[in-house]
Amino acid sequence: xxxxxxxxxxxxxxxxxxxxxxxxxxxxxxxxxxxxxxxxxxxxxxxxxxxxxxxxxxxxxxxxxxxxxxxxxxxxxxxxxxxxxxxxxxxxxxxxxxxxxxxxxxxxxxxxxxxxxxxxxxxxxxxxxxxxxxxxxxxxxxxxxxxxxxxxxxxxxxxxxxxxxxxxxxxxxxxxxxxxxxxxxxxxxxxxxxxxxxxxxxxxxxxxxxxxxxxxxxxxxxxxxxxxxxxxxxxxxxxxxxxxxxxxxxxxxxxxxxxxxxxxxxxxxxxxxxxxxxxxxxxxxxxxxxxxxxxxxxxxxxxxxxxxxxxxxxxxxxxxxxxxxxxxxxxxxxxxxxxxxxxxxxxxxxxxxxxxxxxxxxxxxxxxxxxxxxxxxxxxxxxxxxxxxxxxxxxxxxxxxxxxxxxxxxxxxxxxxxxxxxxxxxxxxxxxxxxxxxxxxxxxxxxxxxxxxxxxxxxxxxxxxxxxxxxxxxxxxxxxxxxxxxxxxxxxxxxxxxxxxxxxxxxxxxxxxxxxxxxxxxxxxxxxxxxxxxxxxxxxxxxxxxxxxxxxxxxxxxxxxxxxxxxxxxxxxxxxxxxxxxxxxxxxxxxxxxxxxxxxxxxxxxxxxxxxxxxxxxxxxxxxxxxxxxxxxxxxxxxxxxxxxxxxxxxxxxxxxxxxxxxxxxxxxxxxxxxxxxxxxxxxxxxxxxxxxxxxxx
Amino acid sequence: xxxxxxxxxxxxxxxxxxxxxxxxxxxxxxxxxxxxxxxxxxxxxxxxxxxxxxxxxxxxxxx
Numbered sequence: 119x120x121x122x123x124x125x126x127x128x129x130x131x132x133x134x135x136x137x138x139x140x141x142x143x144x145x146x147x148x149x150x151x152x153x154x155x156x157x158x159x160x161x162x163x164x165x166x167x168x169x170x171x172x173x174x175x176x177x178x179x180x181x182x183x184x185x186x187x188x189x190x191x192x193x194x195x196x197x198x199x200x201x202x203x204x205x206x207x208x209x210x211x212x213x214x215x216x217x218x219x220x221x222x223x224x225x226x227x228x229x230x231x232x233x234x235x236x237x238x239x240x241x242x243x244x245x246x247x248x249x250x251x252x253x254x255x256x257x258x259x260x261x262x263x264x265x266x267x268x269x270x271x272x273x274x275x276x277x278x279x280x281x282x283x284x285x286x287x288x289x290x291x292x293x294x295x296x297x298x299x300x301x302x303x304x305x306x307x308x309x310x311x312x313x314x315x316x317x318x319x320x321x322x323x324x325x326x327x328x329x330x331x332x333x334x335x336x337x338x339x340x341x342x343x344x345x346x347x348x349x350x351x352x353x354x355x356x357x358x359x360x361x362x363x364x365x366x367x368x369x370x371x372x373x374x375x376x377x378x379x380x381x382x383x384x385x386x387x388x389x390x391x392x393x394x395x396x397x398x399x400x401x402x403x404x405x406x407x408x409x410x411x412x413x414x415x416x417x418x419x420x421x422x423x424x425x426x427x428x429x430x431x432x433x434x435x436x437x438x439x440x441x442x443x444x445x446x447x448x449x450x451x452x453x454x455x456x457x458x459x460x461x462x463x464x465x466x467x468x469x470x471x472x473x474x475x476x477x478x479x480x481x482x483x484x485x486x487x488x489x490x491x492x493x494x495x496x497x498x499x500x501x502x503x504x505x506x507x508x509x510x511x512x513x514x515x516x517x518x519x520x521x522x523x524x525x526x527x528x529x530x531x532x533x534x535x536x537x538x539x540x541x542x543x544x545x546x547x548x549x550x551x552x553x554x555x556x557x558x559x560x561x562x563x564x565x566x567x568x569x570x571x572x573x574x575x576x577x578x579x580x581x582x583x584x585x586x587x588x589x590x591x592x593x594x595x596x597x598x599x600x601x602x603x604x605x606x607x608x609x610x611x612x613x614x615x616x617x618x619x620x621x622x623x624x625x626x627x628x629x630x631x632x633x634x635x636x637x638x639x640x641x642x643x644x645x646x647x648x649x650x651x652x653x654x655x656x657x658x659x660x661x662x663x664x665x666x667x668x669x670x671x672x673x674x675x676x677x678x679x680x681x682x683x684x685x686x687x688x689x690x691x692x693x694x695x696x697x698x699x700x701x702x703x704x705x706x707x708x709x710x711x712x713x714x715x716x717x718x719x720x721x722x723x724x725x726x727x728x729x730x731x732x733x734x735x736x737x738x739x740x741x742x743x744x745x746x747x748x749x750x751x752x753x754x755x756x757x758x759x760x761x762x763x764x765x766x767x768x769x770x771x772x773x774x775x776x777x778x779x780x781x782x783x784x785x786x787x788x789x790x791x792x793x794x795x796x797x798x799x800x801x802x803x804x805x806x807x808x809x810x811x812x813x814x815x816x
Numbered sequence: 817x818x819x820x821x822x823x824x825x826x827x828x829x830x831x832x833x834x835x836x837x838x839x840x841x842x843x844x845x846x847x848x849x850x851x852x853x854x855x856x857x858x859x860x861x862x863x864x865x866x867x868x869x870x871x872x873x874x875x876x877x878x879x
Contacts, residue, residue, distance in 0.1 A: 167868075167879070169879075170879065173865075173868070174869075177861065177865055181858070190851070191850070192854050351876070356877055357876075359876045360873050360876045363872040367869040367870065370862070
């Protein structure tokens with residue numbers, strides 16, 4: 119049914135995106151300082167133990183430092199002249215640890231800066247609490263509890279999250295959304311009935327029922343999320359952690375058993391050299407950047423003014439196979455406007471306009487208001503006294519709305535078949551011409567609304583639907599990525615088919631009820647697919663909870679926000695496509711850096727192994743012609759350390775996203791990051807070796 | 817008390833020290849006492865890291 123109040127977004131005209139100031143970028147200098155301090159703090163072994171690869175590096179660093187202080191600690195025959203080399207290796211290992219910690223701290227720092235900005239909106243304030251006897255008492259906002267009733271008026275800061283139970287007012291939500299335009303809040307509305315603590319009421323008065331205890335409000339949860347307090351490893355991260363731990367274990371055993379083998383060759387390598395070999399072989403690059411990539415993914419989502427409840431949600435976006443999208447507001451521009459009146463049954467356009475006016479005078483949706491405007495433009499006047507009439511709200515069951523005048527005349531508008539049924543139930547006759555009008559409007563991709571006055575059918579209103587510019591290209595991109603799009607609409611099958619064809623969605627469900635949403639999601643999930651959807655109303659909450667990625671609109675109800683795993687602060691359903699792109703980018707970045715990290719091993723192997731067995735005929739393996747065994751080891755270690763900060767920007771920004779299929783992405787990944795990971799260290803290590811020689815470090 | 821006894825922080829250092837004391841004599845023929853104990857300690861710590869890595873592989877979500 120076209121006039122669903124669920125599609126009403128009661129926002130004033132928006133300012134441009136640049137005006138939004140939520141999630142303002144923290145000053146770079148402050149961020150860097152904080153990250154540097156955190157990098158040192160994360161050297162604490164209790165924190166380091168969380169990352170198996172870097173913990174092994176940490177242990178190696180401690181061992182090398184001990185051997186720098188006392189070179190003969192493990193071998194009485196070792197000379198004091200090894201101290202300098204040991205010190206250089208120790209410093210390089212320490213730098214490797216600090217660079218990895220810095221990458222993680224930098225990614226976390228962005229979230230903490232955002233949390234600070236949010237915390238500033240949480241100033242304690244006085245609230246007017248209404249007592250059961252109707253009297254008002256002034257209390258501190260921290261004393262409010264769920265279920266309390268408070269009054270707020272123009273100029274007040276809303277003391278806590280709540281549902282509007284009376285009144286209509288403009289609210290400035292820029293503290294959380296960055297949107298400077300005020301938002302209309304009113305009682306009884308599904309999408310405008312909730313307010314967030316910390317926002318400011320600009321005019322009029324609202325009566326609120328508090329919906330969250332202190333510390334459990336929306337902003338509190340947002341702070342916890344962006345700070346990473348609730349961050350747990352995602353399934354993909356867990357799988358990668360296991361892979362990295364397995365590789366580390368294999369190389370640890372290989373290096374530990376190398377010493378007896380080398381002893382057999384009468385060339386036992388020093389322990390520092392073995393530590394260097396181990397660190398060069400284990401995947402330190404991805405080990406050091408793994409958590410930073412995940413945190414940065416959440417940060418990128420936050421930059422879109424979307425709050426993800428967990429990294430798992432962002433990552434799930436990357437695996438999404440099916441997008442379930444509402445037509446209105448997502449595929450088409452939210453506000454459908456009345457374009458034309460098409461009379462039937464011998465009535466004139468003017469007569470139809472009068473009845474349409476009567477049926478729409480209580481309808482405050484953009485569609486309803488546009489019908490009133492068109493009727494007034496045609497010179498129509500309201501056929502009854504509005505004060506004595508009553509409005510009939512739209513419902514998904516009746517699929518119609520209207521008004522009843524004081525003398526009992528029923529003015530209705532709604533879905534054509536619903537109005538047909540209404541007219542017949544009142545003993546009226548449905549003109550054949552109605553079906554022609556219905557088809558005519560539907561084939562234009564518009565929404566036909568039938569209009570009647572009691573048992574008399576007057577005609578059809580043509581509501582024009584405009585497809586968002588560029589949406590077809592977005593769907594083409596999604597298709598290339600293997601994502602299927604399903605459009606859900608309350609419209610009739612002909613209109614839905616026309617819009618689906620023009621927008622380029624893969625499938626559509628017409629005349630959909632809220633229950634259909636959850637049915638579609640369950641059906642897709644049974645086929646093993648991951649589903650993403652958006653929603654705003656309370657009736658969307660079960661589907662949001664069922665979907666693998668549920669994005670609730672900030673303008674939506676509390677129930678929808680609690681059921682979803684993401685909240686879009688701008689209430690823009692189209693963003694679901696952007697979020698999916700970010701999720702894909704996160705996974706691609708992780709894959710690319712893992713490939714690069716493992717491919718790095720080849721060059722480091724060729725640098726360190728000949729050095730390890732110098733003098734036993736392995737010189738042929740010194741393909742890079744490195745100056746000396748010690749220089750070769752140090753060069754490989756320096757490269758190993760420097761590659762981490764060099765890749766930090768890529769880890770935080772993400773690999774450039776290209777809408778390709780999984781196979782194409784894998785091929786490209788192997789070519790760019792696999793081949794690059796093999797070649798880059800050969801060049802890097804050789805250059806570092808030349809620099810070490812020039813600087814006479816060894 | 818029981819929880820503390822079961823905690824890895826409690827028994828791991830004990831195990832490493834015990835292992836060092838057991839293994840040190842193996843190196844005594846080739847190295848002086850200090851180096852023997854240091855090598856035994858290194859061996860025990862390497863084994864501990866290996867066990868830790870197995871623990872990560874078995875229960876990655878805890879790390």
